[in-house]
Amino acid sequence: MLDKIIAEGEAVRKKCVKDGTYGEYLAGEAYEKWIAKGIIYLEKNHQGETITKNFLEATQSRAGESISNYEKMMGILKAIQEFEE
Template sequence: MLSKLIEEGKKVEKYNVKYSIGDSFEGQEYEIWKAKALILIDRNYRSTEVGRNFILTSKSNNMKSYNEMMGILIALESEEISHKDLEAELDALDAERKTVK
């Protein structure tokens, strides 16, 4: 789910509109992407610092906030992959120990 949200996030970047006083994301596609990301964060990371930061950051619709939200999703995906790799290594070590005994 994280990788899908990251891909969708890259696509909604085009909905950033520049104004003389700043920028803002506009459009239903951006809001749908942000809502999906908030649902995922709320379900899985709400009690973490990074989850709370994502929720707070999502209240703004500028490019800086978008970059922060994308950065959090990418970091979570990276950590999720690392965690799965670690679990696989631990399982392999556990299986190896059982065969040695």
């Protein structure tokens, strides 16, 4: 499942990018759905762990910070993927 969430995140990054006053940001239903899937996965498999807390904090972004926070979320998911393999 984690592989699928990561692949979906890469597609979302391309599909949901918007241009704003302060540069690019991510928004849209597909982006929000991807975030929700990441949260569900982490809460089921890594509940109470610091890594889950860090992911949740990254989801609380303002539009102008969404690219940076997306990268944090993907980094977390990819690090977990490496350890689970």
